[in-house]
Amino acid sequence: MRGLMQDRQLTIPTLLSRAETNFGHKRVITGGAGETVATWREVAPRVRKLARALTSLNVPPGACVGTFAWNSQRHVELYIGIPSSGRILHTVNHRLHHGQISFIVNDAADDVLFIDRSILPVIWPLVPSFRTVRHIVVMDDGGDMPLPDDPRILDYEELLSAQDDGPFENTVDDENAAASLCYTSGTTGNPKGVLYSHRSVVLHSLLLLGADVFALSERDVVAPIVPMFHVNAWGLPYAAMQCGADLLLPGPIKDAEELVTLLSRYGATFSAAVATVWRDLIPALPGHDLSRLRHIACGGGAVDDALSSTYEKIVGIPLTNAWGMTETSPVVTTARLATHHDGLDAEERRRLIGTPGPAVPLTEIRVVSDDGVEQPRDGRSPGELQTAGATIASAYFGADNGSDSFTADGWLRTGDVATIDQWGYLRIVDRTKDLVKSGGEWISSVALENAVMSDPRVKEAAVIGVSDPRWGERPMACVVPAAGVNLTADDVREHLRDRVASWWIPERIELMNEIPKTATGKWSKQTLRRRFAD
Numbered sequence: 268m269r270g271l272m273q274d275r276q277l278t279i280p281t282l283l284s285r286a287e288t289n290f291g292h293k294r295v296i297t298g299g300a301g302e303t304v305a306t307w308r309e310v311a312p313r314v315r316k317l318a319r320a321l322t323s324l325n326v327p328p329g330a331c332v333g334t335f336a337w338n339s340q341r342h343v344e345l346y347i348g349i350p351s352s353g354r355i356l357h358t359v360n361h362r363l364h365h366g367q368i369s370f371i372v373n374d375a376a377d378d379v380l381f382i383d384r385s386i387l388p389v390i391w392p393l394v395p396s397f398r399t400v401r402h403i404v405v406m407d408d409g410g411d412m413p414l415p416d417d418p419r420i421l422d423y424e425e426l427l428s429a430q431d432d433g434p435f436e437n438t439v440d441d442e443n444a445a446a447s448l449c450y451t452s453g454t455t456g457n458p459k460g461v462l463y464s465h466r467s468v469v470l471h472s473l474l475l476l477g478a479d480v481f482a483l484s485e486r487d488v489v490a491p492i493v494p495m496f497h498v499n500a501w502g503l504p505y506a507a508m509q510c511g512a513d514l515l516l517p518g519p520i521k522d523a524e525e526l527v528t529l530l531s532r533y534g535a536t537f538s539a540a541v542a543t544v545w546r547d548l549i550p551a552l553p554g555h556d557l558s559r560l561r562h563i564a565c566g567g568g569a570v571d572d573a574l575s576s577t578y579e580k581i582v583g584i585p586l587t588n589a590w591g592m593t594e595t596s597p598v599v600t601t602a603r604l605a606t607h608h609d610g611l612d613a614e615e616r617r618r619l620i621g622t623p624g625p626a627v628p629l630t631e632i633r634v635v636s637d638d639g640v641e642q643p644r645d646g647r648s649p650g651e652l653q654t655a656g657a658t659i660a661s662a663y664f665g666a667d668n669g670s671d672s673f674t675a676d677g678w679l680r681t682g683d684v685a686t687i688d689q690w691g692y693l694r695i696v697d698r699t700k701d702l703v704k705s706g707g708e709w710i711s712s713v714a715l716e717n718a719v720m721s722d723p724r725v726k727e728a729a730v731i732g733v734s735d736p737r738w739g740e741r742p743m744a745c746v747v748p749a750a751g752v753n754l755t756a757d758d759v760r761e762h763l764r765d766r767v768a769s770w771w772i773p774e775r776i777e778l779m780n781e782i783p784k785t786a787t788g789k790w791s792k793q794t795l796r797r798r799f800a801d
């Protein structure tokens with residue numbers, strides 16, 4: 268017998284109607300030179316006009332609409348308006364190498380791009396390589412690049428003011444319809460797309476409100492510093508709409524002093540970023556009142572205890588870790604103190620919440636040995652971390668669907684090595700995927716090795732991640748010069764200059780006679796990691 272409850276679809280338009288109806292007075296604040304404050308009552312009609320504008324541009328239902336934008340009110344409007352009108356929001360990281368950006372835009376077949384004017388200088392030179400883009404809508408955020416004289420260029424505000432307010436015309440009625448798309452770095456080859464559904468976005472935003480997750484509520488001022496082009500800013504803009512929190516967005520601000528001033532002035536209570544950002548803000552912390560901050564989320568990598576203890580001393584609270592991936596919406600675990608931690612002293616508590624913690628509702632985690640056996644939950648039996656749930660990808664988008672990333676029973680293989688203890692608390696101990704995470708962004712070791720080896724003066728190159736006090740990890744290249752060649756580290760860097768993004772270029776390059784090999788003749792990165800760990 269079926270239950271007799273209403274079969275209401277979980278879709279993004281319901282988030283907007285909730286924010287507008289119940290929290291019309293709550294604010295979306297955008298920092299930067301042209302700081303703006305708007306209420307949901309003001310934002311909602313703009314979202315609907317945006318949806319109408321997409322129709323006026325003949326953007327077909329189901330088409331991808333790309334964004335290159337900072338965390339801003341306009342980006343929030345795109346976050347809602349694009350999926351609410353049946354199109355797919357495709358956020359793109361403009362810091363990627365231009366080859367990757369072109370690949371991503373073409374793979375998604377983006378029909379229209381929305382670009383912050385301050386980011387336009389990075390993207391405009393790539394436009395000739397975009398095969399499917401018909402229009403480029405510029406959002407004036409104070410950037411000073413003169414607008415190119417090109418019929419494809421449109422202005423965001425002009426586009427909106429040409430529309431009437433009115434209900435969404437062709438809104439989604441299927442919660443399983445695609446809502447948004449984010450690419451994540453593949454270990455080899457090209458980035459892979461993760462295609463979220465309306466249902467997964469709505470469920471994930473609800474999960475974040477949980478008292479044992481981020482406990483977001485109407486009283487919060489939620490400040491996502493994590494970029495909106497990185498896993499939907501961890502879903503925080505949508506979560507703020509669910510609970511009616513004020514949303515505080517840094518806009519194009521990068522300066523630590525300005526950012527801390529913004530957090531302090533608007534009384535941020537919750538903020539989220541990667542460790543590198545929290546580290547960069549330290550010099551600006553003294554002298555600012557951040558006493559309203561009740562939760563500092565630090566994800567995308569491990570929390571280092573010295574950093575957390577600095578925050579505890581200056582701001583009054585330590586950093587709380589969370590584990591996730593682009594493939595997982597992203598939050599799967601977040602640290603919390605449970606009753607069985609009641610005996611811990613302050614230092615132990617700080618260390619505990621600096622670890623990933625247990626799985627949030629609706630998601631499951633397990634660790635599995637190389638031969639496919641699920642490991643005991645004893646906190647000391649490592650295996651590959653696998654995860655399953657309604658907010659976790661079941662396949663990749665695009666030609667390469669990465670089927671080996673999913674198990675026969677449908678769990679996602681994360682490429683992280685972890686333990687789980689008797690209480691379900693996760694610890695990450697290593698990574699099997701060949702990626703280096705620098706400042707929260709991926710560097711593919713394989714792509715970097717190939718770029719180094721495209722130099723005929725190089726015989727072999729292996730790239731490993733080495734820990735770095737500022738960036739968490741940095742790539743280090745171990746390079747064997749071709750016979751008879753006198754090669755320097757600077758030669759290698761010079762060769763990389765136009766081939767990879769500048770932040771991929773390794774500071775540490777070790778020239779050697781041979782790369783250590785495993786029994787099967789593969790490079791033994793484990794040996795290299797052990798040798799250069801410190």
Ligand code: ADP
Pocket residue numbers: 451497498566567568569570588589590591592593594597622623681682683695698704707709
């Ligand atoms: P995000 O940066 O949002 O976590 P990505 O898909 O870019 O998403 O990266 C996911 C990977 O980052 C994980 O598979 C893991 O290797 C690493 N990672 C994420 N969170 C943590 C954490 N809390 N501790 C250690 N590593 C983490």
